[in-house]
Amino acid sequence: MRGVEAALLVLSQVREGRFASEVIRGMADSMKASDLTLASTLVYATLRRLLLWKEVYSRLLKPPAGGLSRLAEDALCVGTAGMLELRNFAPKVLVNALVQALKEGGDERGARLLNAVLRRVSEEGAGLLATIGSSGNWRDQALYAGIPAWVATIWRNSFGDDAKGLLRMARIRPYSSFRVLPEEEMNSVIDQARSKGLRCWPSPLVSSGLRMSSTIYPGNFPGYSEGLSTPQTEGSMMIGELMKEVYRGGPILEMCSGRGIKTGHLMGLFPGVALECMEMSPRRISSAQRELRRLRHGDLPDFSQGDALQLSPRRVPGLISLDAPCSGSGTWSRHPEGKWRLTAEKIDSLASLQKSLLKRAVSLVEPGGVVVYSTCSLMKTENEGVVAEVLSEDPSLVERPFAFTSKHMRKGRPWGVYIWPELPWLDGFYAAAILKRSGGKDVDR
Numbered sequence: 352m353r354g355v356e357a358a359l360l361v362l363s364q365v366r367e368g369r370f371a372s373e374v375i376r377g378m379a380d381s382m383k384a385s386d387l388t389l390a391s392t393l394v395y396a397t398l399r400r401l402l403l404w405k406e407v408y409s410r411l412l413k414p415p416a417g418g419l420s421r422l423a424e425d426a427l428c429v430g431t432a433g434m435l436e437l438r439n440f441a442p443k444v445l446v447n448a449l450v451q452a453l454k455e456g457g458d459e460r461g462a463r464l465l466n467a468v469l470r471r472v473s474e475e476g477a478g479l480l481a482t483i484g485s486s487g488n489w490r491d492q493a494l495y496a497g498i499p500a501w502v503a504t505i506w507r508n509s510f511g512d513d514a515k516g517l518l519r520m521a522r523i524r525p526y527s528s529f530r531v532l533p534e535e536e537m538n539s540v541i542d543q544a545r546s547k548g549l550r551c552w553p554s555p556l557v558s559s560g561l562r563m564s565s566t567i568y569p570g571n572f573p574g575y576s577e578g579l580s581t582p583q584t585e586g587s588m589m590i591g592e593l594m595k596e597v598y599r600g601g602p603i604l605e606m607c608s609g610r611g612i613k614t615g616h617l618m619g620l621f622p623g624v625a626l627e628c629m630e631m632s633p634r635r636i637s638s639a640q641r642e643l644r645r646l647r648h649g650d651l652p653d654f655s656q657g658d659a660l661q662l663s664p665r666r667v668p669g670l671i672s673l674d675a676p677c678s679g680s681g682t683w684s685r686h687p688e689g690k691w692r693l694t695a696e697k698i699d700s701l702a703s704l705q706k707s708l709l710k711r712a713v714s715l716v717e718p719g720g721v722v723v724y725s726t727c728s729l730m731k732t733e734n735e736g737v738v739a740e741v742l743s744e745d746p747s748l749v750e751r752p753f754a755f756t757s758k759h760m761r762k763g764r765p766w767g768v769y770i771w772p773e774l775p776w777l778d779g780f781y782a783a784a785i786l787k788r789s790g791g792k793d794v795d796r
């Protein structure tokens with residue numbers, strides 16, 4: 352399949368509720384690498400600022416055309432994004448491929464319209480984009496950044512002037528980052544990567560982190576098949592390092608272990624410490640087990656499948672990592688489809704689940720132990736709002752503040768810290784550590 356055709360196919364699957372990254376991964380074996388890269392570039396450029404592209408082409412549709420097919424809408428978005436964002440792309444080649452795809456899909460009217468509209472985009476689109484980008488209007492700024500206006504307003508109410516920074520950061524293109532463990536292998540992995548012409552260097556932020564100046568399919572990165580390198584964002588690695596900072600001893604419980612990305616990191620950070628994992632999804636548990644076998648850390652942790660609100664750990668944990676299900680609003684540059692699916696009701700229902708999970712976590716941790724609550728969300732309702740409710744209900748719980756070790760950390764108000772997504776390797780995260788006092792015993796061990 353050719354790149355443009357594949358991009359349209361991915362977008363149709365995203366409409367059905369799938370993640371672009373998952374669909375693209377599924378195509379990897381059956382497509383040429385150059386076509387896959389093209390498809391992926393077009394899909395992400397389109398999804399990151401979907402409403403902006405719709406706005407631009409709609410303003411240039413004269414007269415406005417109703418009843419566009421979904422394929423035609425997607426093709427118009429891809430064409431507008433490709434022409435206005437991907438400068439080194441030959442517009443004619445893109446337009447011809449999109450017209451062809453519409454004709455093959457039986458949409459002759461859409462093909463004619465697309466041709467006409469994209470000609471206008473090539474003539475007037477850049478000017479229109481510049482007008483929206485320089486507008487002082489908050490809605491236009493959100494549109495230009497590719498953030499739903501209602502979310503931008505929540506950020507402005509939560510973070511004041513810093514919300515403008517978040518809108519700027521939303522436009523940063525993410526690059527690949529890897530965790531390399533054991534850390535002694537860092538230089539050898541970097542040497543192998545450089546010998547393949549890949550630019551990479553150690554992260555100054557996290558000890559086992561490695562940065563690239565591009566993106567790569569993880570399986571093609573050196574050390575992957577030997578279990579030495581794992582794709583992980585630096586924000587996520589920083590959460591592991593914060594856990595190390597507040598760990599006071601005892602077994603560790605991961606209450607929502609997902610596909611095991613943090614699990615592998617924890618096994619590297621806490622060698623020999625008993626680790627237990629809970630996770631609702633059987634598929635994610637299988638992925639996590641595959642991932643941990645690939646990493647060759649030794650014995651796998653104990654996994655329990657089910658609802659962490661109901662399950663009980665086999666050993667009383669001294670540290671619980673609760674990496675809660677969340678809106679993912681800190682990861683939108685990597686998973687842009689999430690922002691167009693989120694609703695205010697969804698945030699409220701997530702916050703209610705997060706509070707229940709955190710209450711369960713503090714009930715399970717041993718007296719004197721710590722719960723690290725984390726999300727990859729930039730919504731206060733899912734972060735400080737959750738911590739506030741849980742702390743207010745139990746006087747034996749206190750915050751255990753983190754040291755500020757990075758300029759990319761922002762103080763939560765008043766609890767926890769944010770990791771600000773201001774670099775191509777950093778997703779946005781939030782973390783707060785809660786200490787369960789044990790009367791006299793809760794001094795640092």
Ligand SMILES: C[S@@+](CC[C@H](N)C(=O)[O-])C[C@H]1O[C@@H](n2cnc3c(N)ncnc32)[C@H](O)[C@@H]1O
Pocket residue numbers: 606607608609610611612613614629630631632635657658659660674675676677
């Ligand atoms: C943010 S993800 C965890 C990511 C994981 N920590 C990692 O770094 O790879 C949240 C996970 O919570 C799981 N989950 C949601 N509700 C749950 C529940 N009630 N009990 C257990 N797991 C749950 C989801 O299936 C999802 O895998």
